[in-house]
Amino acid sequence: MNSMILLARKEGGELLMSGRGLGWLLALSAILSVFGLLLVSNTELSLLDNAQVVYDMAGLVTALGALLAVVMGADAVAGERERGTLVPLMLTPMPRNRILLGKVGGQLIAWSVMYLLALPYLWAVGSTGQNLADAMLVVALLGTPVVLAFGFLAMGLGARFAGVRGTLLTSLIVLLLSASPLLLGPSLRQSVIGKVFDAVNPFSGAMNAYDAVIIDSQALSAQALHIGAILAWLGLMLWFASSSFRRAAQ
Amino acid sequence: MNMLRVVLIVLACAGSAAAGTAQAGGLSVSLAPLASNPSSPQMGDRLAFHSVIRNDGAAPVTGIIAWISLVQVDPGREQPVDLEDWNAHKAVTVGNLAPGQAIVTDWPMRLIQSGHYRVVISAVNREAGGLIASPFVEFAVRRKPVVESQRVLPVAFGIPLAIAGLILWRRWRSS
DSSP, rough: HHHHHHHHHHHHHHHHHHHHHHHHHHHHHHHHHHHHHHHHHHOOOHHHHHHHHHHHHHHHHHHHHHHHHHHHHIIHHHHHHHHHHHHHHHSSSSSSHHHHHHHHHHHHHHHHHHHHHHHHHHHHHHHHOHHHHHHHHHHHIIIHHHHHHHHHHHHHHHHHSHHHHHHHHHHHHHHHHHHHGGTGGGGOOOOOOHHHHHOOOOHHHHHHHHIIIIIIIIOOGGHHHHHHHHHHHHHHHHHHHHHHHHHOOO | OOOHHHHHHHHHHHSSSSSSSEEETTEEEEEETTSSSOOOOOOTTTEEEEEEEEEEESOOEEEEEEEEEEHHHHHSSSEEETTTTTOOEEEEEEEOOOTTTTEEEEEEEEOSSSEEHHHHHEEEEESSOOOOOOEEEEEEEOOOOOOOHHHHHHHHHHHHHHHHHHHHHHHHHHH
C-alpha cells in the first residue's frame, strides 16, 4: 500500500482507535450536545432564527474541526520531535512532502469523522428550517479547506518551534483570532479594519459563505470570492508547512 | 350628554373591533382579515388582510400612499415589527382616486414569531395635512417550536452515550 496512505491511516487511526482519541470525540460531541440543548431550551426563537441556529452550528463544527486539526498538527511534527521519533521518520525512504501529506491525511480522516458526527446535530436543529442540505454541503466544501489550513499551520509552526507547548499556544492564538467572527456579529465587522480582517481571514470567508448560503439562500456558486480567499489561505499554509518541514529535515 | 356618551362608546367599540372603517377628509379606510385565514394561526402560517380605501368625497384625491403597520402588544414586549421579516407588502401608491372609486388591497404576511399583534393600514394624500388610519385588527400567533426537542434530545444524549459506551467496551475488552 502507498506509504503516504499508510501514514494517514496510522495518524487517523490513532485518533479513532485510541482511548485518548475517543475521549476527544466524546468531548467534541458533548460540546455540540450542550449547544443543541441550549437551543431547545430557548423559547424566544422566531422562525427567522431557524436558519441562524444551523449557521451557528455550522460555525461551531468548523471551529471544533480546526481545533482538532491544530492539536493533531502540533503533535504531528513537534510531538514527534519531543518523543524522539521525528528523526527515524525522516530517515525512512519516504519523500518529505509525502510524509507531510500523510500527516495531513490523518487530519482529514479525523475531520471526516468529526463532520459525520456533526451531521445528526445539524439535522436535529435544522430539519424544520431551510437550506439544511445546503448547510451540510457548504460545511463539507468550505469547512474542509479551512480545517486543513489550520492543520498545515500547526505543522509548519511545529517544524519551526522547539516544542509542542509553543506550537500549540501560537496555533491556538491564531485560531482564536481567526474564529473571532463566531463571537463578533457582522455589525461589529463593518469598520475598515473589520472589512480588511474579513477579506484575509479564511474563517471569516467560511462564515460569510455559510451566512449567504444558509440564511440568505444564495447559491454556493455565488461564493467564489470567499472560496478563492479560503483556497489561497490553504495554498499559503501548505507552502508554509512544506518549507518549514524541509527546513526541519535538514 | 347621553347622546355624546353613546357616540364615544360607538367610537371606542370601532377602535377595538376585528374589522371596521375609519373616515377622514373624503377618504375612508376599512380593514378586515380574510375569511380564509386560519382561526388559530401559529408560527409559519400565512395571514392576509383586506383593505379598502374609498374616496367618499366629491373631489378627486391625489398622491395617496397607504401602508401596513404591525405592532406587538404583549405586556413587556410592546414593539413595532419589521415587516420585511414577515414578507409583507409595505405600501401601495395611487396617483389619483376619483370620487366613488376605491383601492382594494390584500396584505399577506407570514407569521414569524408568536405573540399578540395589531395590524393597521395608514394612508396619506397630497391634499390632507393629517393621517388616516384604519381601525386595527388584532390577532394572536401560537408558538411553534423552532428547534424540536424530540429530534434534538435523542441526538444530544445518544451520540455522547454511544461514544462513552465504545470507550467502556474497549476498556472492558482490553482488561
